[in-house]
Amino acid sequence: MxxxxxxxxxxxxxxxxxxxxxxxxxxxxxxxxxxxxxxxxxxxxxxxxxxxxxxxxxxxxxxxxxxxxxxxxxxxxxxxxxxxxxxxxxxxxxxxxxxxxxxxxxxxxxxxxxxxxxxxxxxxxxxxxxxxxxxxxxxxxxxxxxxxxxxxxxxxxxxxAPCQIQFVRDRKNQDGDFRTLVRMAKKWRNYAEVKPLKSFAIELIMAHVLATQGKAGSIEQRFRNFLLYIAQSGLKEQISFPENTAPFGSFSDPVVILDPVYSLNNVTSRISETERKEIVTAAQDAWETANFASVENDNGVWKELFGPGLKVED
Missing domain, CATH: 3.30.460.90 (Beta Polymerase; domain 2)
Known part of the structure; x- marks a missing residue:
């Protein structure tokens, strides 16, 4: 459900x-x-x-x-x-x-x-x-x-370091559920063992989804939007932010997400093409599971995403 x-x-x-x-x-x-x-x-x-x-x-x-x-x-x-x-x-x-x-x-x-x-x-x-x-x-x-x-x-x-902390704080000020969404994404990443997708990259992808899609919709819907963005984009489009300033780097890596505090640094430079495909496949599978869970009257389906520790009420 x-x-x-x-x-x-x-x-x-x-x-x-x-x-x-x-x-x-x-x-x-x-x-x-x-x-x-x-x-x-x-x-x-x-x-x-x-x-x-x-x-x-x-x-x-x-x-x-x-x-x-x-x-x-x-x-x-x-x-x-x-x-x-x-x-x-x-x-x-x-x-x-x-x-x-x-x-x-x-x-x-x-x-x-x-x-x-x-x-x-x-x-x-x-x-x-x-x-x-x-x-x-x-x-x-x-x-x-x-x-x-x-x-x-x-x-x-x-x-x-202070700038990176401020980056997340600014998104939290824009969207009160931003950190909740990031933690949900990290929990999914850990449970699914999508190890190439590092925490910093998750924060930046979530910030990009907030910037491009806004904060309308439920937390659940927006978490699904995060998964769908990864699945549909294939992480093939370069991601940058208003905080990025010149000089900008030129990258040929499979995944390019600019560090908001240093535009010559690709945060995801260590993700290989094989790992990119692994992340995208995992996100596609998770999105399909989340959609199914959203219409099923069974929280057990959600546990396929977040693990057996999922608890949503007393």
């Missing part, structure tokens, strides 16, 4: 969204790490941290609560001054951060720290929280901007 806005908001509040008490717990854990890391850095004259920003889905309020299939991670961006962006590498920055982390948490096993793409990761076993430490060399001429490195090819891209 069709799910009402009330039912889907219930599902979002009680199943999808990170609870307030957990958000507070994670904030405290991250704040302690930030404090200790900054304290350690003060003793190292060769590195200077000018700003620390919590980023990613946690800061955008689009994160899902922790389950077996939905891990919780927080990106923490450290803006670093006094480093030459043309001479620095991710390896050198990550090694410095890694050494500091080992000093802060000497009782933790080395396996708790992993060098991952663009970040060193701290995993707190107790809460299940993962914190990605993202070193960014600040651009002194542009507040909030800096250079971030890619661990695979050593390339660097400009980023602005």
């Amino acid at each position: 069709a799910l009402s806005n009330t039912q889907l908001r219930y599902y979002d509040s009680n199943v999808l969204r990170l609870p307030a008490d957990k958000r507070k717990e994670y904030h405290a854990q991250v704040d302690r790490l930030i404090t200790e890391l900054c304290k350690s850095v003060r003793d190292k004259t060769e590195i200077k941290i000018t700003k620390v920003v919590k980023a990613g889905s946690f800061a955008k309020y689009t994160i899902l609560r922790k389950t077996v299939s939905d891990p919780v991670d927080v990106d923490v961006v450290f803006y670093i001054a006094g480093r030459d962006v043309t001479k620095e590498t991710l390896d050198s920055l990550s090694a410095t951060i890694y050494d500091l982390l080992i000093k802060i948490y000497p009782t933790k096993s080395v396996e708790d720290f992993e060098i991952q793409r663009k970040a060193a990761t701290v995993k707190f076993v107790g809460s299940g929280l993962s914190v990605d430490i993202v070193p960014v060399i600040e651009d002194a001429a542009r507040p909030g901007y800096g250079w971030q490195y890619d661990i695979h090819d050593g390339s660097k891209i400009q980023t602005c």
Whole structure:
């Protein structure tokens, strides 16, 4: 049967969204790490941290609560001054951060720290929280901007963590259900195991659907519109936003979604043609299931999209 806005908001509040008490717990854990890391850095004259920003889905309020299939991670961006962006590498920055982390948490096993793409990761076993430490060399001429490195090819891209947070906040101000829709899309992605479709890409596709189709219709209808957009477009049309400014990149990747804060960065550059087809097929199947679920008097069909944890009322 069709799910009402009330039912889907219930599902979002009680199943999808990170609870307030957990958000507070994670904030405290991250704040302690930030404090200790900054304290350690003060003793190292060769590195200077000018700003620390919590980023990613946690800061955008689009994160899902922790389950077996939905891990919780927080990106923490450290803006670093006094480093030459043309001479620095991710390896050198990550090694410095890694050494500091080992000093802060000497009782933790080395396996708790992993060098991952663009970040060193701290995993707190107790809460299940993962914190990605993202070193960014600040651009002194542009507040909030800096250079971030890619661990695979050593390339660097400009980023602005506060701007990316503001991008989602602006969409939330346009549409009160924007974050709910993003969380629904992430839950579908996780349950369907559509791994090539990253969270940032989901946020941007949802923002594009909002920009092109508006916010008319029910939450359920608009979620189906999100799936239908992917299925019909095949993700073959380039997506950009009013925030994008020159210079613009020229891309030949199968999927092109411009980073709203840096038009030379294609957020989806790592999606292969095979993966594009996989995403489109999954969205087509999900759209058909959602349409069928909308007319069937059986919430069990919706569970084919969101998993057995779907709950829309007391």
